[in-house]
Amino acid sequence: MSKKVGIPQALFYHRYSPAWKTFFNELDCEVVESGQSTKEIIDAGVKLAPDEACLPVKLFLGHVKQLQNQVDYLFIPRVVSIENKEYICPKFMGLPDMVRYSINDLPPIIDTTIDLKTKKSNLVKSVLEVGEVLDKGYWQVSKACWKGWRALKKHRQRLREAxxxxxxxxxxxxxxxxxxxxxxxxxxxxxxxxxxxxxxxxxxxxxxxxxxxxxxxxxxxxxxxxxxxxxxxxxxxxxxxxxxxxxxxxxxxxxxxxxxxxxxxxxxxxxxxxxxxxxxxxxxxxxxxxxxxxxxxxxxxxxxxx
Incomplete structure (x- = not known):
């Protein structure tokens, strides 16, 4: 029976979803998305989030709540950097911890760190960590990563051609x-x-x-x-x-x-x-x-x- 991996449909989902979905499908996992945002989802996030949280973070928490009882794992990477010598907003760095302390009784969170500020090859280490959690081998994970990258590249090309x-x-x-x-x-x-x-x-x-x-x-x-x-x-x-x-x-x-x-x-x-x-x-x-x-x-x- 394939493992169900939940991906909240918020924040970096809108940037990397073609890669993420392809990657987990290639690892024989069933991807479960939280669905399009609704008033009910954001209302749930507002109740869970601290007052000083920005709107996108509040929405993210609502999407996590939506997936809480539907999956075996939640994919919430700790994103530190995606470009050389640059950083992402701290809300992405602390997102897994914020989720854990805001919502009780969650399934295991796949919170591998993505930090590419020194070298792009660090991504290989990150995807292999995901493979270990899901008990997948090196070659299957490597192939899944490559296919995910191809899917993302095609998606961005379609956007530019629109x-x-x-x-x-x-x-x-x-x-x-x-x-x-x-x-x-x-x-x-x-x-x-x-x-x-x-x-x-x-x-x-x-x-x-x-x-x-x-x-x-x-x-x-x-x-x-x-x-x-x-x-x-x-x-x-x-x-x-x-x-x-x-x-x-x-x-x-x-x-x-x-x-x-x-x-x-x-x-x-x-x-x-x-x-x-x-x-x-x-x-x-x-x-x-x-x-x-x-x-x-x-x-x-x-x-x-x-």
Whole structure:
């Protein structure tokens, strides 16, 4: 009988899910996902999380609670670094501990550490640790890792190739994957814009070369990976004449976003010819108000003849 591995559908799930699901399937495990975010899931997370936790962490705890009695293991890696000489927000580093102390009677947590700040080969050690927990051999784990990487590469390529040549306007969405692609937090913002006849571009659709072009505008390097990605994408969009407007999505309670978001807003004020708007989202944000602001934003682009 295959072991059931639960993957909460929040935070880095939206970045790495093709790799994670392929990896565990290749290890003969049944992957159980917590499903799309709902009001009930976020309400459960709000009750479990400390008051100072940001919205994405609250949502993550709700997803873990959803999986609590459905699986043999929970996959919650301790993510320290995913790029050379850079770090991830501390909430990812302490996530397994936060989950353990917030929710009782959990199944075993696979909390292997992912720390690539010195060398990428550390990932091999991490996946082998997962294989040991699941009692899988070296070659099976190595093959599963390779297939997972291939699945992720294909997924990102599909994102970059997504285009709408019939759209009248092109709007860039700045934000983390776990905000943009979570249907509850973002209230399907991307789909709503597409229904308005807008082509949407996100940081995930940029090539590494395009990101480097954007980062070349920074006066100094940043060691927070997610903030650095937002800054690089923002500068690339600012200099791209095809982008008619930029919407920045931030989550309430996120310290790094409050700083990076302010820096991006200040840069936006120096630019002409591009509409800019920041949306700060929390568990109380209403869908009707969001739709009104999106419609007004698209109308403003049209009226100004961008």
């Amino acid at each position: 285009k709408n040549n019939d759209a009248q306007y092109k709007i860039a969405i700045l934000g983390h994957e776990y905000i943009i692609y979570d249907s509850h937090i973002s209230m399907n913002l991307v789909d709503k814009l597409k229904e308005m006849g807008v082509e949407v571009v996100t940081p995930e659709m940029l090539t590494p070369q395009a990101m480097r072009v954007g980062l070349s505008n920074l006066s100094k390097d940043m060691f927070w990976t997610l903030g650095k990605k937002m800054m690089g994408a923002a500068h690339y969009f600012f200099s791209n004449q095809e982008i008619d407007g930029i919407i920045q999505l931030t989550a309430f309670g996120c310290g790094p976003d409050s700083l990076v978001g302010e820096m991006i807003e200040r840069e936006a004020k120096k630019r002409d010819g591009q509409a800019f708007m920041t949306l700060n989202l929390d568990e109380h944000t209403g869908e009707a108000g969001l739709v009104t602001r999106l419609e007004a934003f698209v109308d403003m682009i049209q009226w100004e003849g961008v």
